[in-house]
Amino acid sequence: MGYVRPPLLWLSGPSGAGKSTVGWEVFARLSRDGVKTAFVDADQISLCHPLPEGVTHHLRARNLAAMWPNFQREGARCLVLAGFVHTAEEVREYTAMLPDLHFTVCRLRVESTELRERFLARGWRPDLVEHAVAEAQALDHSDHADLCVPTGGLTVPEAARLVRERAGGWPGDLPAATPPDAAGRRSRPPAGDEPFPVLWICGATAVGKSTVGYEVFTRIHRTGVRAAYVDVKQIGALRPGADHRTLKARNTLKARNLAAVWSGHRAMGARCLVVSGEADDPVRGYADRLPGAELTVCRLHAGPETLTERVTRRGRGGGPAIPGDELRGLDADALRRTARRAAREAEALDREGAGHLRIDTDGRSVQEVAADVLDRSGYWPHLT
Structure with a gap:
């Protein structure tokens, strides 16, 4: 078998769709199965304000690319990423920075009524709920994702299981663990x-x-x-x-x-x-x-x-x-x-x-x- 690129599963979608929650569940399940897995919430690596418009994805991609060798050094064989993305151009910001990873972009979809309920249940910025609904509707007309998974009415474990099934049994074939001395030096x-x-x-x-x-x-x-x-x-x-x-x-x-x-x-x-x-x-x-x-x-x-x-x-x-x-x-x-x-x-x-x-x-x-x-x-x- 030839070179296998480490797989990256990117969970995207509007605010309230469950990107981080479902992503963490995928991460936790793989970890329990003994697959050494890394998890990154994209929001957490781009908290730098105020910034000019249009640079958030560049910053996130740069930081993710700098972090990945450190995860590899400690034995990571795959990566789960949670974070919004709207266009193919934005996705390319990341794939260009991380050419050695195999990306699968998965958009989570929830109907408007349930999305409102989820968003308001968080108790954070209820004034943005209609913005989240509008964002979800706009994403229905996008084509940047490799797959779209409807998660309405599902529990978090059910949604995580469905995402992996629809993504072809992600992570699929995995590369061998990288020896600690062979990774992370350039990070x-x-x-x-x-x-x-x-x-x-x-x-x-x-x-x-x-x-x-x-x-x-x-x-x-x-x-x-x-x-x-x-x-x-x-x-x-x-x-x-x-x-x-x-x-x-x-x-x-x-x-x-x-x-x-x-x-x-x-x-x-x-x-x-x-x-x-x-x-x-x-x-x-x-x-x-x-x-x-x-x-x-x-x-x-x-x-x-x-x-x-x-x-x-x-x-x-x-x-x-x-x-x-x-x-x-x-x-x-x-x-x-x-x-x-x-x-x-x-x-x-x-x-x-x-x-x-x-x-x-x-x-x-x-x-x-x-x-x-x-x-x-x-x-x-x-x-x-």
Whole structure:
């Protein structure tokens, strides 16, 4: 058998169609079957604002192309991508950057009534629901996808199974795993020493790192300063893990991908970077891969009662819909165990005195916490 290109399954469609949810289910099923699979949500690698119109797909394609060798280095044999795309020209932005991958573009389709229901159920930007419906109707007249799969009335597992069936039993034939020493060498961004500020938001499980980090990012770019935001949990989805090196390998992968994504953002003129990190992330190891980074680590803190409330809310579907949220759908006992673990994490971080700043979040809104982060970090003077 000749050379087999690694397969990429691209789930596209309008907002609310289930791109990320179905994509994650495909990723999770393959992982459980022992197929080492990577997952990327395209939204998560293009959070750089404000940007000129018409460059989003170029940025996403560039960043995805920079990340893929890092996934390969850790043994990835296929890639699931979730993200909108409207035209064949936009698709070619990606295929040109990743010629060694075999693309299958799958458009998810949902009837207007159900799409409205799904969109509104998310509880995020209900004012955009009619835009999503209009987008779906426009996509019905497009021809950029290799296949279109109607998912109305299906559960997420049913939709994922149907997508793979319609895509010819995706992923089909797979290439051999790439030896670690033979991949990823070209993925490291070029060195540079021009300083730029990095605001790293960390803390215990469910303390609100992503929500606060994104609010900080939004406040900065709304002033006209071109800023970038990365949630490191969203750039290291690769399963299954193999051995006791899994945690170290995952952190190395995320650090490499952070450097790759930042290189793309910086090429677009980003002047600063906001990062949301997990409690066990080796922050300095990440920053060492960002030449010129002036790092400020801001640790969010919450008491046991607040953490329990936030863990429970996420478990019941509250908060932003993040692909692969490990708390969503857990039973009451599992949520209680998670809340106790989060409280222990917060206590340990307090004992260690982790971070340059400690920001209390009990009884405060996201907006209040974000404003406090910006004020106490002295972030604004760095950007003038």
